[in-house]
Amino acid sequence: MGQLLTDASQYRENVLNYYAPFRAIRPLPLADQRKIWVEPELNLLLNDAIEIEIGNNVFWLLLEHLTWDTAFFNMPTYKLVNILFDAESAPYLADAVKQLQSVLPIGAYVFTEIPSEDITVLNALTSAGWPLIETRLTYWRGDLASFNQPRYAVRRATVNDIPNLKRVAKEMKNPYDRFHADKVFSEQLADEFLATYIEESIKGFADVVLVPDAADTPSDSFLTARYLKPSWQHGGVPISKMVLSAVSATTNKGWYQKLISEMTYHLKDQGAEYIFMNTQSTNLAVCYTWEKLGYRLGGTSHILRMPITQITIP
Numbered sequence: 001m002g003q004l005l006t007d008a009s010q011y012r013e014n015v016l017n018y019y020a021p022f023r024a025i026r027p028l029p030l031a032d033q034r035k036i037w038v039e040p041e042l043n044l045l046l047n048d049a050i051e052i053e054i055g056n057n058v059f060w061l062l063l064e065h066l067t068w069d070t071a072f073f074n075m076p077t078y079k080l081v082n083i084l085f086d087a088e089s090a091p092y093l094a095d096a097v098k099q100l101q102s103v104l105p106i107g108a109y110v111f112t113e114i115p116s117e118d119i120t121v122l123n124a125l126t127s128a129g130w131p132l133i134e135t136r137l138t139y140w141r142g143d144l145a146s147f148n149q150p151r152y153a154v155r156r157a158t159v160n161d162i163p164n165l166k167r168v169a170k171e172m173k174n175p176y177d178r179f180h181a182d183k184v185f186s187e188q189l190a191d192e193f194l195a196t197y198i199e200e201s202i203k204g205f206a207d208v209v210l211v212p213d214a215a216d217t218p219s220d221s222f223l224t225a226r227y228l229k230p231s232w233q234h235g236g237v238p239i240s241k242m243v244l245s246a247v248s249a250t251t252n253k254g255w256y257q258k259l260i261s262e263m264t265y266h267l268k269d270q271g272a273e274y275i276f277m278n279t280q281s282t283n284l285a286v287c288y289t290w291e292k293l294g295y296r297l298g299g300t301s302h303i304l305r306m307p308i309t310q311i312t313i314p
């Protein structure tokens, strides 16, 4: 296994760069990011890798079992984190992927996020019948010292905001997020997932949740962020992430820009030097707002899901 692993990693070395968690942050060399974050994760997952052989060709499918999602959706849920194979095996990749289903528990749900640059794996997954669920853009900005915008009244959300923000999360659907776009999930379940996500974020899953705090405006919007401070020490660079947002179109129209702006100040005050976030390629209002505030496109990836025969989970 040792030599094969080396061959597989070497063959995929350049493309593995694009799996770096902070790939959008251009001043951080991708090869360094690969060494700091990608390779240690792959080494860890290799212990439980699914090994599939097609003739003399060996493939390692590295899966992460998601316990929270498994419990919430009541189905064994995995993320396919990566696939390792060498140059000679590449033509057989689609055949290997097709065998994955037969070695997983019945009803397993597997999704993956593949950078656009990994066209070999994208070709194999699509020819193995994995449907495209979402196309995801990552935006970023640095130079936070020069960030200069009008200030707006915001505050941290508290547990008292939970019922209202769950309502906003459910009402302000994004039909193209992974959960609404994957028709395996009913719309009601996708809504419920996002409502639970904002609840858990306020209870501590996020480091901060900001809401409007203006006298004439109800707090019918939110934006969550994670400081990611453990990675600041590990990687030596303070990077934070904005995560989930929704803005009521009836009472808070236009507040998205204000929340992003205030969160930029907040993360900068926490010590972040870089900030990144994801959206779908369809979310032009979001891209437009981020670009207005000096954020730039830093990478594109695709979410695909293993084909399943099951219809819709209620």
Ligand SMILES: CC(C)(COP(=O)(O)OP(=O)(O)OC[C@H]1O[C@@H](n2cnc3c(N)ncnc32)[C@H](O)[C@@H]1OP(=O)(O)O)[C@@H](O)C(=O)NCCC(=O)NCCS
Binding pocket: 172, 173, 174, 245, 246, 247, 248, 249, 252, 253, 254, 255, 256, 257, 278, 279, 280, 283, 284, 285, 286, 288, 289
């Ligand atoms: C996306 C969302 C947060 C935007 O809320 P909002 O603050 O009311 O945003 P607006 O509708 O005012 O749009 C913001 C800006 O984008 C512009 N915009 C809207 N649609 C656009 C489009 N299709 N193309 C380009 N620009 C667009 C608006 O004109 C506005 O710019 P302006 O202020 O200069 O006129 C809100 O619609 C929402 O909660 N959607 C569902 C959840 C979601 O998608 N969250 C974000 C996930 S990353």
